[in-house]
Amino acid sequence: MEEILIISNYYPPEKGAAANRIEQLALKLHQNNYKVSVICPLGNYPKGELFPEYKGKFSVTENRDNITVKRLWIYPSVSKNLLVRLISVLSFSLSLFFYLLIKKTPQKVVVQSPPLLLSFISVFVLSLKNKKIILNISDLWPLAAIELKALKVNSFSHNFSLFLERFIYKKATFILGQSNEIITHVKSLFPDKKCFLYQNFPDHKVKNIELVTKDNEPIKIFYAGLLGIAQGVLELCEKIELTGLNIELHIFGDGAEKTQIEHLISQRKEQKIFFYGMMERNALHQKLKTFDIAIVPLKTRIYGSVPSKIFEYGSLGFPILYFGGGEGGDIVTQNNLGWVAQVEDYNDLNNQLISISKMSKNELNLMKKVVFSQSEKVFNLDVQIKDLVKKKVF
Known part of the structure; x- marks a missing residue:
């Protein structure tokens, strides 16, 4: 059974589309005869505090539905204070950096982007080890940050983010894009990069519609x-x-x-x-x-x-x-x-x-x-x- 690793900032029991998306990918790869492992932070999203089962722990290894999940230390936060948020991002980034540098990892690795800094660290270390890097892009950063007015054009943060973005695109073996617009953007920077559309389809295992329409309600x-x-x-x-x-x-x-x-x-x-x-x-x-x-x-x-x-x-x-x-x-x-x-x-x-x-x-x-x-x-x-x-x- 061929091994494959997924690196993500979110994974269940965390909630939300990002965690669900990565879990679906992991489960489907397992169903297609891959031995799948996941590296992610200790569970904390969306409240920005460690779930009770992870408090006081530096790392945890779990088996969830035949997927090996390695959770690394993070200082969690959803604070609006930029410095506090930066410390939170850097905490998991450092944990991930040393783990990837020291530990043996499979030859094939899926890296989720964004967050941009985490994907940069993953791609940087994995490229040093000559791994096959499959970059899964769900949103375009820093472009999305500019459109949301979270970054100023030509600021230091913007230019630094552009450097990170171009690095990960260049070093990735393949790129999976959540939309055709993402693929168009990547191709505008690296025309020869092999890109594939991969959208976040769910697997509800529902064969017949189960919705009930009530006539007497709004x-x-x-x-x-x-x-x-x-x-x-x-x-x-x-x-x-x-x-x-x-x-x-x-x-x-x-x-x-x-x-x-x-x-x-x-x-x-x-x-x-x-x-x-x-x-x-x-x-x-x-x-x-x-x-x-x-x-x-x-x-x-x-x-x-x-x-x-x-x-x-x-x-x-x-x-x-x-x-x-x-x-x-x-x-x-x-x-x-x-x-x-x-x-x-x-x-x-x-x-x-x-x-x-x-x-x-x-x-x-x-x-x-x-x-x-x-x-x-x-x-x-x-x-x-x-x-x-x-x-x-x-």
Whole structure:
């Protein structure tokens, strides 16, 4: 059985799309006869504090569903203080650097990017050891940071990040891109680099649609995921207009904007917005079975980004209300998965909501079946992984 290592900043029991994405990759490689191991930090995300089972430990080795998971020390933090966040990133970076330098690792290694510094350290050490490096890019950094105004153009941090970015692209053997825009960007820098599209398709193991449409309830739209700056859920709650509409908005998740969102909801009860906090993925899916539409927002259009929630909830049969711009909107439109509102245009979003509120539950039920059927054909993880194995990417 051939060995392969995955290096990631996130892995279950941590929550969120990033952890789910890497776990799905690990499990599918195992199912395709690879002996898979993962290196990641001690579990701490999204709250920025070690989970109880990891407190007081420097490293932990686990077996999760036949995947060997090596967790290394980190000083966790989600502080808004830049220095504290930097210390947190550097803590795991140093742990990872010395581990990769000293320990024996498989010849094939998948490196997740971003975070950019972690992927740089991984690629740097692995290239010294002449490993086959498969760089899995889910977002373009520092470009995304510029678009989110987290970095200033031509600042020291920006130029340093550009150096890291070009280094990892140059040294990678193969590159997996979450979107066609990511591949286009990489090719603009290194035209001869071998790149492959690898999107975050889920594997729910659901053969028949399990959603229940309730005629005697309002249309239930939900957001489930990270409550961070990039998603813009706080601004969504501020500017969405549900008064007088047969629509409710339900929010699940955790993150930097959580407290502000809870406070806002308590002050605007007429808007019919409800907050639940973070839930386990399986429990969340059970809770959502009587809901109707998944909303997928981004605060601004981020080149290269395709939110995995399109695949996650489309595959369960939920129509998608997409509010993020870019390639994600093309995927929703081309596959007839729902509605697209122009990013940052709340007039357009609220007009879409007015149209949705006029739909009957029978229309919504038929739409769910169409979305489920289409997603089953297009978002097939097994086909995607087998194709990459056949092409000798892994």
